[in-house]
Amino acid sequence: MDAIYARQSIDKKDSISIETQINFCKRESTSPDGYKIFRDKGFSGKNMKRPDFQRMLTEIRSGIIKRVIVYKMDRFSRSILDFSETWNILQEFGVEFISMNEKFDTTTPMGRAMLYIIMVFAQLERETISERCTDNYYERIKNGVWPGGPAPFGLKNAEIINEGYRMSTLNPDSDLEIMIDNFQEYEKEGMSLGKLAKKRTQQNLKTNKDIVWNNISLSRLFRNPVYVKADILVYMYLKEKGYSFSNPVEEWDGTKAAHVVGKKQYISNGNRINTKAPRQTVSLLNIPGTIDSSLWLACNRKLDHNAQIKNSGAGKHTWLTGLIKCGQCGYALRITTYKNKENKIMKYLMCSGHSNLHCCDVKKFDLLVEDLEELVAEELNKAIEETKVEQIEMTDQTMDNDKKIRLAEIEEKIDRLIQAISEATNITMKYLNKEIEKLDSEKKQIMGNLEGHVQKRDRIKPIVFSELDFEGKKQIAQNYIKKILVYKDKMDIIWKV
Known part of the structure; x- marks a missing residue:
């Protein structure tokens, strides 16, 4: 049986349709068992991830197909590597390959050489088209055009006519007021992403993707410069983060919003991945910003601070979680609790490295967690007083x-x-x-x-450590202290300041 394969990525006036390709190929089919048609519409020839192409390969491997007929080589593949792999499959199962436009005998060395030469030019054309599209894309965003895709929360996709050409842009919608309120709420002291997400959920508000609010969805929205009046302060903040820019610095005058284009580039470092190398491009949009730069930056600085302390430990037994280490072996100390005769919960320190063969012989410390907290709090008060300046x-x-x-x-x-x-x-x-x-x-x-x-x-109101809540004490301790080494009869505080 013959296989007729046709592919078309997009409909264009100067592009030959799938139906026309199939009609041409039918004239070449001479198999007494007839032919089977495989078609992939809307798929590029840059790879083999095409439904009907894969089904055709399956039937080739099963021995059903004896000839593959295509209208033109680039309909079959535009990648030399993919074509080579597919050609080996055809050879393995004795399948003949026929291209209506390129007539040559693939049973001879010269014919096979010509086949690969044509594939080289097919791949070159694909890469040239891709590069041209990329250049056009970045030129458009440099001129302030919204590149397309779903609109951020509070905005909606729209079109404008500029010099006779249709251009994508964004317009505000009714949810923009919610987003403005999100920024104003999050800036307030004591407000967290979790609390704000819970508040929005209780109000039965949904994001533009109709999902429940959470820390991640809020954080992504706050990071998006599409809401900000992008001035030089925003430019300098984003520059600190390692972003590149499409527009010169003098255009950052606070009259326009901005947006980030491109994907994050992760740099491999052995088995570890460095995620702090965005190398994305920030471009100004031809739409006004909504949020003042001072408010946008305040929220983003707050997110930066959260990121710095997010791994400081989630323990609820003590605000010293993540800081206390065994002075003898350096392993972290964990908290163990039990009730005494008076039914009071007692909290002791245990060395997590006790069972390690290379660790110390200390298992349990006689020092209560409350006593350690009292000693550290006293030292923190001294440190805060010593480092206090006219803030x-x-x-x-x-x-x-x-x-x-x-x-x-x-x-x-x-x-x-x-x-x-x-x-x-x-x-x-x-x-x-x-x-x-x-x-x-x-x-x-x-x-x-x-x-x-x-x-x-x-x-600024001076810090009174004893008046802080649990989370406040934890943050101050993380900012001032690098680690606390606990021994049987003493403790050492290693300070950051």
Whole structure:
């Protein structure tokens, strides 16, 4: 039996349809057992992940198919590697291959060579088309066009006509007010992602994907710059995170929203994966932002802080969880509880490394957890008092955005000049140093102006450790203490500050 295979990725005016391909191939079929048609519409030829193509291979392996007929080679495959693999299958099961457009004898060495040459050009054409599409994609987003896909929560897909061309954009919808409220709520002291998600669920509110609110969905929304009035402060924050940018720094004037394009690039380090290398591109959109940069940055800084302490231990027995270690072997100490004769719950420290062959002989410490907490709290109060300075929060800076942009430009120019020094000659070295000095002088002048434009200052309430709740004490301990080494008769605090 003959197999007629036809493929078409997308409908185009200049593209030959699947029905036309099949009609041409029918003329070539001469098998007395007739022919069977396999068609894949909407699938690319870049790989073999095509339903009917795989079904055809299955019937080839079962011995049903003796000839494969296609209209043109690139309908069959556009990958040299995939074609080579498929060609080996055809050879193994004695299946003849016929292309209506490329007539040559594949039983001869010259015919097989011509087959592979055609495949080389088919793959080259596919890669050229792919590169052209990628270039067009990034050029469009550079010009502020929404690249497509589902709209973020609170926004909806729309189209505008620009110079006679249809362009994708975003418009606000009724849920945008919920998103604004999300930012305002999360910024409040004591509000967490979990509490906010619970509140939204109790209000019977759903995300745009009609799923229940949770920590992950909220965190992703807060991280999305599509809501922010993207000014130079947002630019500098994202630059710290390692993002690249489609637009020059002077365009970050707070009049537009932004969005992230591209996928995260994970760098392999042996068996470990470094997830802190996004290398994604941030582009400005041709739509106004909704959230002030100060609010957006406050929420994102709060998320950054959560990320730093998220692995500090989830234990509820003590706010020292994750910090207390055995002074003899270095293993973590765990909490064991039991009720005494007065029915009071007692909490003791146990060495988790006691059973290890290379560990110490300490199993249980006589020190109660409450006593250890009291000692550490006393030391923390001293540390907070010693490190206390006149804490002042800037709440109103009237320096215009242009000066902030100029400051960022100067930083970038200085960086580039420093990099150029390594390749400079003696003559150009003098010029580069002179330029750096001039830029640094301008930078100091702007920084002086920035300090002079502070109009209002609010004093931050001093920390009183004993008045903090369980989570507050845990956060302060994690910020000040690296680890606590507990011995049989003493303890040592290894400080971060």
